[in-house]
Amino acid sequence: MTYFPEEVVEHIFDFLTSHRDRNTVSLVCKAWYRVERLSRRNVFIGNCYAVKPGTLVSRFPRIRSLKLKGKPHFADFNLVPPGWGANALPWVEAIARGCPNLEELHLKRMVISDECLELLARSFPNFRALVLVSCEGFSTDGLAAIATHCKWLRELDLHENEVDDRGEWISCFPDSCTSLVSLNFACLKGEVNALALERLVTRCTNLQSLRLSSAVSLETLSRVILRGPQLRDLGTGSYVHDPRSEPYLNLASAFMACKSLRSLSGFWEVTAQCLPAVYPICSNLTTLNLSYAASIQGTELIKMIRHSRKLQSLWVLDLIGDRGLCVVASTCKELQELRVFPSDPSGDGSAASVTEEGLLSVSMGCPKLHSILYFCRQMTNAALIDVAKNCPRFTRFRLCVLDPRKPDPLTSRPLDEGFGAIVRSCRELRRLSVSGLLTDKVFHYIGRYAQKLEMLSVAFAGESDRGMQELMEGCRRLRKLEIRDCPFGDAALLKDADKYETMRSLWMSSCDVTLQACQALAAKMPRLNVEVISDDGDFAGGAVCQVEKLYVYRTVAGPRDDAPAYVWTL
Amino acid sequence: MDGKRWRVDDSCLGLLDLIPNGGDWIESEDQKLQLRLGPPGGEGSSELSLGLPHRAASAKRGFSQTLGIEPVGDGIAPPPAAAPFVGWPPVRSFRRNLAPCSSTAGPPPQNQKQETRSKGMFVKINMDGIPIGRKIDLSTHDSYQKLSSAVDELFRDLLAEEGRSIPGLLDRDGGYTLVYEDNEGDRMLVGDIPWDMFVSAVKRLRVLKSTNLSLSRRAASH
Numbered sequence: 001m002t003y004f005p006e007e008v009v010e011h012i013f014d015f016l017t018s019h020r021d022r023n024t025v026s027l028v029c030k031a032w033y034r035v036e037r038l039s040r041r042n043v044f045i046g047n048c049y050a051v052k053p054g055t056l057v058s059r060f061p062r063i064r065s066l067k068l069k070g071k072p073h074f075a076d077f078n079l080v081p082p083g084w085g086a087n088a089l090p091w092v093e094a095i096a097r098g099c100p101n102l103e104e105l106h107l108k109r110m111v112i113s114d115e116c117l118e119l120l121a122r123s124f125p126n127f128r129a130l131v132l133v134s135c136e137g138f139s140t141d142g143l144a145a146i147a148t149h150c151k152w153l154r155e156l157d158l159h160e161n162e163v164d165d166r167g168e169w170i171s172c173f174p175d176s177c178t179s180l181v182s183l184n185f186a187c188l189k190g191e192v193n194a195l196a197l198e199r200l201v202t203r204c205t206n207l208q209s210l211r212l213s214s215a216v217s218l219e220t221l222s223r224v225i226l227r228g229p230q231l232r233d234l235g236t237g238s239y240v241h242d243p244r245s246e247p248y249l250n251l252a253s254a255f256m257a258c259k260s261l262r263s264l265s266g267f268w269e270v271t272a273q274c275l276p277a278v279y280p281i282c283s284n285l286t287t288l289n290l291s292y293a294a295s296i297q298g299t300e301l302i303k304m305i306r307h308s309r310k311l312q313s314l315w316v317l318d319l320i321g322d323r324g325l326c327v328v329a330s331t332c333k334e335l336q337e338l339r340v341f342p343s344d345p346s347g348d349g350s351a352a353s354v355t356e357e358g359l360l361s362v363s364m365g366c367p368k369l370h371s372i373l374y375f376c377r378q379m380t381n382a383a384l385i386d387v388a389k390n391c392p393r394f395t396r397f398r399l400c401v402l403d404p405r406k407p408d409p410l411t412s413r414p415l416d417e418g419f420g421a422i423v424r425s426c427r428e429l430r431r432l433s434v435s436g437l438l439t440d441k442v443f444h445y446i447g448r449y450a451q452k453l454e455m456l457s458v459a460f461a462g463e464s465d466r467g468m469q470e471l472m473e474g475c476r477r478l479r480k481l482e483i484r485d486c487p488f489g490d491a492a493l494l495k496d497a498d499k500y501e502t503m504r505s506l507w508m509s510s511c512d513v514t515l516q517a518c519q520a521l522a523a524k525m526p527r528l529n530v531e532v533i534s535d536d537g538d539f540a541g542g543a544v545c546q547v548e549k550l551y552v553y554r555t556v557a558g559p560r561d562d563a564p565a566y567v568w569t570l
Numbered sequence: 571m572d573g574k575r576w577r578v579d580d581s582c583l584g585l586l587d588l589i590p591n592g593g594d595w596i597e598s599e600d601q602k603l604q605l606r607l608g609p610p611g612g613e614g615s616s617e618l619s620l621g622l623p624h625r626a627a628s629a630k631r632g633f634s635q636t637l638g639i640e641p642v643g644d645g646i647a648p649p650p651a652a653a654p655f656v657g658w659p660p661v662r663s664f665r666r667n668l669a670p671c672s673s674t675a676g677p678p679p680q681n682q683k684q685e686t687r688s689k690g691m692f693v694k695i696n697m698d699g700i701p702i703g704r705k706i707d708l709s710t711h712d713s714y715q716k717l718s719s720a721v722d723e724l725f726r727d728l729l730a731e732e733g734r735s736i737p738g739l740l741d742r743d744g745g746y747t748l749v750y751e752d753n754e755g756d757r758m759l760v761g762d763i764p765w766d767m768f769v770s771a772v773k774r775l776r777v778l779k780s781t782n783l784s785l786s787r788r789a790a791s792h
Contacts, residue, residue, distance in 0.1 A: 077657030078754065134662075160662065162753060166692075186662075189773070294668035317668075343668070345661050375659060402659050459658070487656070 006031075010039045014545050019044050038062060045069070046504050048110065049529065052557040053091045057098030064103045066095065070110035073457075073549055074482055075371075076134060079509055079549065081535055083564045088112040088135075089119075096123035101474055104129040104155075111135065117142030121149035124283050128179075129155035139164035140190055147172040155182040165190030170197050180204040184211035186235045186266060194220040202227045211235025214268035222251035229257040231418075233287075236266030238489075243273040252277035265289035272300050282307035286334075291315040291341045298352065302327050312368075313337040318354045318375060325358030329365025337371040338362060342402060353402075356383035363390040370428075371396040380408045384418025388425035395421055398433035402487070406458035407437040414438050420445035423453075433457040440467035447474020455480040468492035472499055482507040490517035493550075505553040513550055516543035521552070522570035529555050530570045537566040650756045667755035695775040697725050698746075707770050714761055721748065721777065 004012075013036055016022050026036040042065040045051060056066075070086025088110045095102055102124045112135055120127070122234065127150045140163065146156065147169055171193045173180075180200070185192075192215045197401040201207060202225050208231060212221065216237025225231070241248045251274075255261075261281050270293055282288070285308050290296060294317060296304075301320045305311075311332040318340050320328075328335065340358070344351035356377050360383045362369060370393045379401050399419075407414055415436040423429060423446050430452055434442060438461035446453065447470040454477050462468065471481075472495060489512035500506055500521075515532065522530035532539070533549035559569040696703040704724045748760040752771040760768070760775070762778045 074657065074660075076662050078663065079657045079662045160664065291665075292668060341665060342659060342661060345659050345666050375661075400659055404655065404658065457660075459660070484657075 006035050009035045013039055030181075032312065041065060043067070047553050047555075048086055048091070049557060049560050050504075050553065050555045053094035054251075055557070056091075057094050061099055062101065063095075063099050064101060065106075066091075066102065066104070067106040067108075068110060069108045072482070073480070074484065074507055074509070075108075075109055076523060079484070081533070081564075081566060084533075084567065085560065085562050085564070086110045087562060089116045092116050092120050092123070100124060101126055103127055104131075106131040106133070107135055107449065108133040109135065111137040111239040112141055112142070113137050114142035114145070118145040118149075121145045124150075126152060128152050129157075131155065132161050133156040133157075133159040134161060136162035138407075139166040139189070140169045141166045142264075143185075144169040144172040146528070148174065151176065151177070152179055154179050156180070157182055158187055159184060159265070161187050163188055168193045168196070171198050172199060175199075175203070178203045178205065181206050182206065182233075184235065185213050186211040188213040188215070191213060191222075192216050192237075197568060198227060204416075205230070208232065209233035209263075209409075211265060212237035214238045216397055217241075218251060218274065219247040222247050222254050225251070225254040225258060226326065229254070230260055231258060232260050233263035234258075234261055234266070235289075236264075238367040239267050239270045239274060241271055241274055243271065248274055248277065255281050259284075263287035263289075265292070267293035267296065270295045272296065275300055275304065278304065279307045284310065286310055287313045289313075289315040291317055291339065293317065294319070294343055298324050305331055307520050308332065309334075311335055315339040315341070317341050317343040319343050319352045320354070321352055321424045322354055322358040322361070325354060326361045326365075329361040332366060334368060335362070335366040338366075338369060339373040340375055341373075343442045345402075353377040353547055356380045359383060359399075360386055360390075363387040369389075370394055371503050373398040373400075373433075375400045375402060377402055378406060378409050379415060379418065380410050381413065381415060381418035381421075382408075382410065384415065385421040388418075388421035392425045393428060394422070394426040395428050396431040397426065397429060398431065398457070399435055400433065401436040404435070414441070416441040416445065420449075423449040427452065429453055429539075434461060435459060439463050440470070443467035443471045447471045452477055454478060456482070458483045458486055460485045462486045462488060465489055465492035465495075469495045472496045478502075479504045481505075483509070483511060485510040487512055490514055490520075493517050494521060497521055498524065499519035500528055500552055500556050503554065505551065506548075507551050509549040511546075511550075514544050515539075515541075517546055518547055518550060519543065519570050527554060527556070528552055529559055532568045534566055534568070539568055607732055663754040663756075674681065691769065693772055693774050695721065695724065695777070697777040698779040700725065706774065706775065713765055714768075717760075718748070721775070747778050748775065 022036055026033045037059050040060045041063060042101055043060055043063050044067045046069050048070045071080055071084060086109060096119060103126050117138055130146060130373050168191060184535055207228055210231055212235055214237055219239040221236055255277050258281060262285060264285055267290060282304055288308055288311055298319050298321045302324045305327050309331055312334050314335060340354055356379045359374055369391055416439055419434050421440050429450055432453055440463045450569060452473045465488055469492050493513050494517055518530050518532055531551045532547045535548055563569055691709040692705045692707050694703050695706050706720055711720060749757050750760050750772045751774045752758050753773055
């Protein structure tokens with residue numbers, strides 16, 4: 001192919017959409033490397049510390065879209081102290097200098113300040129899409145800057161971020177802004193200017209996705225929907241009103257006009273008697289997220305489910321109960337993804353919950369189910385074995401038994417066999433989270449059978465180093481491994497040091513790893529960053545003391561220069 | 571613990587008994603709530619203790635007097651966890667506080683609309699028994715003492731409108747306690763952490779009637 005002109009090669013590369021394919025072709029020869037790097041439009045960086053911003057910009061000067069991930073996954077559960085890093089500013093600064101044509105930026109678990117948002121808004125004249133997931137460090141002032149300066153903004157998606165409320169910002173979208181296709185500010189807490197919102201929806205005729213925050217009243221919702229009947233994805237605000245009132249009746253008739261609505265979420269606060277307005281839409285829904293609706297009782301949930309025969313993705317709280325999951329199983333035959341969250345995570349167990357029965361009935365009733373996140377009070381081996389038989393097509397299986405180290409209540413045995421059945425049966429499994437009482441045996445099974453596994457989360461499991469060793473030996477495709485509160489120590493950590501260069505990252509907290517072993521790992525593998533975290537910044541205790549938290553990741557950028565005092569890069 | 575106590579139905583609304591220092595949370599038989607903070611096992615018959623640094627005085631005090639004492643010893647006292655493990659179960663913080671809440675009492679009043687975006691740090695503050703909340707600018711205060719006075723000012727007028735008389739002195743043993751919601755969605759007692767940390771963590775404030783503490787304790791993550 002070297003006798004084709006470069007434009008032709010570039011055109012051929014345009015058909016390669018996956019990052020992995022493009023990475024591969026760039027390795028073939030220098031000519032292809034050059035063509036590929038100059039024509040690359042999208043870059044995904046799974047760990048922002050794996051490479052320096054400057055490197056990105058010099059290799060790919062023409063990128064239009066960048067997706068970056070920052071903190072380790074367990075930061076979501078407060079295991080990473082504040083100030084850890086993952087700052088977006090160096091990236092935005094570098095790209096502002098080198099790639100002025102940037103159109104899209106996706107950040108996950110990163111820290112982004114208002115100043116950075118302002119820089120972003122002013123530096124990229126063609127900027128179209130900003131997606132922030134689980135980020136923090138900014139306020140509504142930064143959002144106001146985006147609204148004000150990004151003339152061609154199509155997408156502003158704020159998903160589960162920590163945002164400071166500094167005032168109204170929706171009114172900062174100029175009258176000339178008509179390009180919005182997707183606006184999600186569901187995670188915000190501050191007040192919303194209802195009139196500005198209505199006007200915005202009216203003039204953005206291409207708006208397809210709108211997710212409102214809990215500050216938006218039902219009245220405003222009904223007016224907004226009237227102006228946006230073409231919506232495909234809606235997140236309600238606060239769904240509270242007198243069901244005999246005019247705004248509610250208006251809402252009900254507005255909903256009838258929304259023929260395109262396929263995805264529904266929100267329901268931050270709910271008046272149950274107002275739910276019937278939603279039933280006509282339910283029959284067309286493919287995605288339903290009721291996982292924020294702590295005030296919808298099981299019976300009401302079930303009524304909604306009965307109307308939603310076409311669901312493909314359902315997120316719900318465990319208030320639905322096993323009985324409700326039975327209804328899901330008999331109604332939602334197209335279901336592919338199910339997430340059941342705990343309604344009372346720190347409670348004493350007296351609240352509603354689901355058990356192995358709910359999971360079992362869904363596995364029997366929904367033949368297309370392949371992705372599950374399930375928080376339950378108990379699980380049995382028998383149920384897991386049946387689930388494995390019923391659903392051999394799981395790609396993501398995350399099970400969280402709320403009581404750590406809880407055995408099978410029927411037999412009092414560990415859940416090794418149950419999970420073993422899952423990995424044996426589900427050949428395409430890419431993501432797995434295990435819980436309950438587990439010995440080293442489960443890791444033997446995972447290492448042996450889960451050949452396509454890419455991400456594994458382990459908590460309160462295992463008995464000895466052997467567990468982790470079998471895991472490391474077996475799972476060839478493993479990319480992310482996160483472990484907490486397991487008795488894995490130095491031997492396990494050091495058994496296969498080379499493997500860490502094939503992985504994105506390893507997290508170990510409250511295990512039995514000593515500082516000495518971490519130092520040994522760091523010495524052996526210069527292309528890994530071995531970061532030890534001590535919550536109170538105190539690293540005294542010597543080499544044989546156990547490290548609280550360990551984060552190991554491969555990198556070509558060397559040790560990072562923005563680590564806080566409580567992080568020690570060995 | 572004995573001493574002056576203001577009952578809930580008392581017409582005197584002494585304020586903000588924040589950090590009645592050296593206190594423990596005890597529910598006595600006659601339903602009076604005693605608030606003390608002290609190290610576990612400290613000061614005699616405390617059934618419940620938040621394990622916070624011991625304050626010198628034992629008498630229940632108003633907030634302003636509390637501040638005469640160092641709020642924190644050598645560092646931040648680790649809050650005792652309600653759940654035994656940090657970060658377990660693995661759900662994001664905002665999901666921990668989705669407990670069903672009653673609909674807010676009425677729409678926010680007009681004066682809360684912000685015409686201009688100020689750089690101040692305004693947080694909402696509500697008080698038990700008063701349907702309409704206020705907003706308070708934390709950036710204009712630099713200590714808990716000033717905050718306490720400001721809160722006192724804010725609600726003094728509203729309370730007056732309701733026909734209650736207000737001696738309103740900070741140093742009375744009030745039937746009220748100031749709590750806040752932090753950036754993880756948890757309800758916390760005001761005054762434990764250094765002011766700067768507090769300002770960066772606080773999302774909203776609430777003045778609770780002390781008798782409500784037994785109910786709100788369930789909601790608090792402590």
